[in-house]
Amino acid sequence: MSNKFQSYDHEVAVFDDIMIPMRDGSRMCAVITFPAKDGKVDFTKKYPVVLNRTGYRATSTLGYGAWPSWCMEEFSTADGYASMVISGRGTYHSEGQMHPLCDEGWGQDGCPDRGGWGVHKDGIDAINWILKQPWCNGQIATYGISWMGASQLLPWLADNKCGISTSFIFAPAVNSGHRDWGYTNGFFTLKLQLIWALQMFKGELERYPLAVVEAIRKEEEIIGKIPELVTEHIAYAEKLVREFVPKYGVLNLPVFRHIRFWRKWVENRENMDFFSYNDTTERPHAFNKPLLFMTGYNDVFTLNAVKAYEQAVKDAPTQEIADGHRLVLSPYNHVGVRMSDNPEYITSTMTDHPSMILSWSDRQLRNIPCEVFDKGKALIFVQGEERWRAEKSWPIADTQYTEFYLHSNGNANTSSGDGVLSTEKPVAEAVDTYKADPANPAPSICDNDLMMGGYGDVSAAEGREDMLVYTTPVLEEDTEITGWVNATLYASTSATDSDFIMRLVDVFPDGKARHLTMGGCRGRYRKDRRAPEAMIPGQIEKLELPMHVTSCMFKKGHRIRVEVISAASPLWDVNPNAFVDLNTCTAKDYVIANQTIYHDAEHPSSITLPIIPTNHEAEWLEWPFEASVTGGVHEGEMMIPGFDVTRLMSKLQKTIIDADELPRVD
Numbered sequence: 001m002s003n004k005f006q007s008y009d010h011e012v013a014v015f016d017d018i019m020i021p022m023r024d025g026s027r028m029c030a031v032i033t034f035p036a037k038d039g040k041v042d043f044t045k046k047y048p049v050v051l052n053r054t055g056y057r058a059t060s061t062l063g064y065g066a067w068p069s070w071c072m073e074e075f076s077t078a079d080g081y082a083s084m085v086i087s088g089r090g091t092y093h094s095e096g097q098m099h100p101l102c103d104e105g106w107g108q109d110g111c112p113d114r115g116g117w118g119v120h121k122d123g124i125d126a127i128n129w130i131l132k133q134p135w136c137n138g139q140i141a142t143y144g145i146s147w148m149g150a151s152q153l154l155p156w157l158a159d160n161k162c163g164i165s166t167s168f169i170f171a172p173a174v175n176s177g178h179r180d181w182g183y184t185n186g187f188f189t190l191k192l193q194l195i196w197a198l199q200m201f202k203g204e205l206e207r208y209p210l211a212v213v214e215a216i217r218k219e220e221e222i223i224g225k226i227p228e229l230v231t232e233h234i235a236y237a238e239k240l241v242r243e244f245v246p247k248y249g250v251l252n253l254p255v256f257r258h259i260r261f262w263r264k265w266v267e268n269r270e271n272m273d274f275f276s277y278n279d280t281t282e283r284p285h286a287f288n289k290p291l292l293f294m295t296g297y298n299d300v301f302t303l304n305a306v307k308a309y310e311q312a313v314k315d316a317p318t319q320e321i322a323d324g325h326r327l328v329l330s331p332y333n334h335v336g337v338r339m340s341d342n343p344e345y346i347t348s349t350m351t352d353h354p355s356m357i358l359s360w361s362d363r364q365l366r367n368i369p370c371e372v373f374d375k376g377k378a379l380i381f382v383q384g385e386e387r388w389r390a391e392k393s394w395p396i397a398d399t400q401y402t403e404f405y406l407h408s409n410g411n412a413n414t415s416s417g418d419g420v421l422s423t424e425k426p427v428a429e430a431v432d433t434y435k436a437d438p439a440n441p442a443p444s445i446c447d448n449d450l451m452m453g454g455y456g457d458v459s460a461a462e463g464r465e466d467m468l469v470y471t472t473p474v475l476e477e478d479t480e481i482t483g484w485v486n487a488t489l490y491a492s493t494s495a496t497d498s499d500f501i502m503r504l505v506d507v508f509p510d511g512k513a514r515h516l517t518m519g520g521c522r523g524r525y526r527k528d529r530r531a532p533e534a535m536i537p538g539q540i541e542k543l544e545l546p547m548h549v550t551s552c553m554f555k556k557g558h559r560i561r562v563e564v565i566s567a568a569s570p571l572w573d574v575n576p577n578a579f580v581d582l583n584t585c586t587a588k589d590y591v592i593a594n595q596t597i598y599h600d601a602e603h604p605s606s607i608t609l610p611i612i613p614t615n616h617e618a619e620w621l622e623w624p625f626e627a628s629v630t631g632g633v634h635e636g637e638m639m640i641p642g643f644d645v646t647r648l649m650s651k652l653q654k655t656i657i658d659a660d661e662l663p664r665v666d
Contacts, residue, residue: 029093046137047082053151075354105154118277123155141361145170166364171301177275186525187572194237219254241570246587290324296332384553415462419470438590441567459513468564482551483610490603495593496579507559519547534579
């Protein structure tokens, strides 16, 4: 596939700091880029608009293509679009107070009062403003990942005829109360929240009262200076989890305790109604246009994207629209990179996102064919096989959901133990036990974390005595799993609360054990997240452990493995193993729990794997958006230290025009 977006020798005109009025009088800051000639825009023409609404800075002064806009200003204007990036409420130069991902969709309609959170409809207001501009041809295509994925999806759910023509919704940061973003099955996504809060708070600090700023400056002497924390955010988040959270608790953590949105997230841990401002699960997905949903198996928002696609198909107002939606499942983590200890698994999988976005937009807005989107409704990357494939349906219609049961003689601890995984049901077997110490929690190595998720080796952690390991015999033929993975665990604990987590792993002949997906259950929430209940020491509980989707071809000679642990730190907050306040508890509340896992006829602990039959019919693809094929860029490049985005626009001719010269209707 040739890439028509490789040429950057066109002209653009940039209108910076355009202030767009919202219905409450606040103004949001935007940068708008047009194709130009001799430094001028032909405003006798009307342009389709490619729109990104972001919680991060929208300004040309940062340099085009600053993540996460994927250099779309260059690519879209080369294809005849106008490009528009709008900063969300309370970020950069936009007015108002930032309530993360609260003001993008339906506002207060149908939601409980949250003390000023989520009352605005900025997404709808911004779209309506664009549609009435004299230079807009009435077509808007939106794109973006994470915050920008959410700011696309939420307006659609606020009004299924919201004025957007199509969207490229990449890993949307929605459902913050229970799916991935703030909490996953009741686990607080601690490392992610620490990293993100630091990054956003750095820019928000100037909006805080002086007395609060002074208090924060004093507390910086305890945990470190904010700019330094942001620079070393991954390492420092891990230090915060290891050293300071056990000392102060998550609610009273120095500096963080002053961050408005941090306190709201933590204080409402069990108040699910608070998070209704971006809870998409109860709203019809009856979109009137086909949308493209994309995510990676190791993205922190995998669940959100896949569930949104599935519900969009289910709720579609017509079969034509249902058939028009597309799902793309990649091997990436949240920053568009495939993490692995094997470079061969990385080099051939990088996707040129701008080419994909504009190919989809051209298909929907201009009826320009793009063959790969006609191949199937789901385009998936099969790990292990290391190839893309087109599927006629998602979930795959002929999937054989198969129970694999845990077995042992009572010594499944570590990968050297006697744990076995097989399709044979257990009859009478000894239990497995281990101790879970919150002060020395099992690590979240290569799990679906914000930065580190990937097809990487986790074998180094499998020597821990607080990990149970169950493995199949060597596979005699290739075995593919593709789809949703779930597990059922029969367990008891000596504590009044505890966590039980399971990982799925691909074991190579050389002993490497590569992570695929995981899920868990927090004991106190085993019955109802809204009504936590202490566990009864010694009582056997049937625990459901929902996992993410994945796709992997376990090659002949490999083995399938599951690991059972009681922590995944620093990805998720550590359970103190006591029925105490999770927001304020500290190391003094920690209890070492004796855990027991059962696998017998009455308690058949198992994992349910979506096996794809060997005679499954599907089309393997030459991926047309591979960066090495198109010569384009992928998001991961934006995150590589020292990456020089100017190489993509060395021939681009840019003219900055005063905002007052933009024809507009307010």
